[in-house]
Amino acid sequence: MRHHDARVRTTLAACAAFAALAGTALAGAAPASGAEGGGTTIAPGVTYEEFDIPAAKGLTHAHVLSVDLRAPHVRVDLLHPDAVGARATISSLADASGAVGGVNGDFFNITESQHPGVEATGASVGPAVASGRTLKSAVPDGQRFGPALPPGTTTEDVLGVGVDHRARLDRMALDGSVRADGRTLPLGGLNQYALPVGSVGAFTSDWGSVSRVRATCGTDMNRAAPCSTDTYEVTVREGRVVSSADTPGKGPVASGTTVLVGREAGAQELRKLSEGDRVEITHRLVAASSHVPFRFAVGGYPVLRDGAPLPGLDTKTAAVRTAAGATSDGRHLFLLALDGAPKYRTGLTIAEVADAMGKLGADDAFSLDGGGSSTLATRDPGAASVTVRNHPTDPPERAVANGIGVFSKQ
Structure with missing residues (x-):
């Protein structure tokens, strides 16, 4: 400004x-x-x-x-x-x-007519920060709902207000990882209705009860592309794997629990985990320009x-x-x-x-x-x-x- x-x-x-x-x-x-x-x-x-x-x-x-x-x-x-x-x-x-x-x-996942049998999540497209707490990160540009983005803009763009009580525009990207068995995987999403192809996404108690299947549908460039046939889900509670499944599930995620959903290469990496394995998951949103933390941000x-x-x-x-x-x-x-x-x-x-x-x-x-x-x-x-x-x-x-x-x- x-x-x-x-x-x-x-x-x-x-x-x-x-x-x-x-x-x-x-x-x-x-x-x-x-x-x-x-x-x-x-x-x-x-x-x-x-x-x-x-x-x-x-x-x-x-x-x-x-x-x-x-x-x-x-x-x-x-x-x-x-x-x-x-x-x-x-x-x-x-x-x-x-x-x-x-x-x-923000724009949001309002319908899933292109994916019969898949539940629309109602989740927003871009990053969301409420009272200083990160709720979610942005879906890939090609997965957004709404009119075409103007040149040079992205789903990571936000308007927000910092702890200094000043409003500003910025861009917020996810910085996260999954560490297990000496391996470190980049985290591709946080509470998103669409994950990048080949990635692993994290779903916390903030996500709610709606199905996580939509996160594995479409591609980074085409929202209407078919759902992935190569998926895997791992539930981590208090730092340890407690269960796994071949397809993403639904239902509430308890506090202190994170559900990891992988597609393609991400699914293949999650299959290497076994019940009882230690897993460390970190995530945060990083603003591209602002040096003042956001109290609130919307996509x-x-x-x-x-x-x-x-x-x-x-x-x-x-x-x-x-x-x-x-x-x-x-x-x-x-x-x-x-x-x-x-x-x-x-x-x-x-x-x-x-x-x-x-x-x-x-x-x-x-x-x-x-x-x-x-x-x-x-x-x-x-x-x-x-x-x-x-x-x-x-x-x-x-x-x-x-x-x-x-x-x-x-």
């Missing part, structure tokens, strides 16, 4: 930038209490606003949360179900965690860096979108979700998303899952539950893999 004078990129400036675009209010949208001309204060340092955006394919309607990360009682974290391999609505996740607002997050892909749109962004396909962006100093975060009501459903192209986020005041911006997943919810002061502010394209509200939650303790 560039560290020019961030004073010109405040929430007030963002409101002014879109003042000329603001048209008629969204018919039927749930009004936020206390709404005024400059938006609604959800909590100190957190405001909500909605406005129209004229776009190439028609008028669309945006819902935006502006978050001042300098506010002493404000923080941002990952909204997620109890398991990586699970889905829940943003409103239920926000209510359960006490968030004052939030949007949906997606960048659309704006240092105030400039990424080259090669799609200018033709318009859709309902969700995006997040930060000012150059990382002190302000903008969360945007478009409305899915029929009147506005043409949405924005990815290039238009980058432009819109720049006009809001973002120096860096990140595209999240869209379409039927796009959701923005806020909690009115004193309310027991949040209200979904935009209209889902496929009502009712879609269950998603994760989201970005905004919290305020007063």
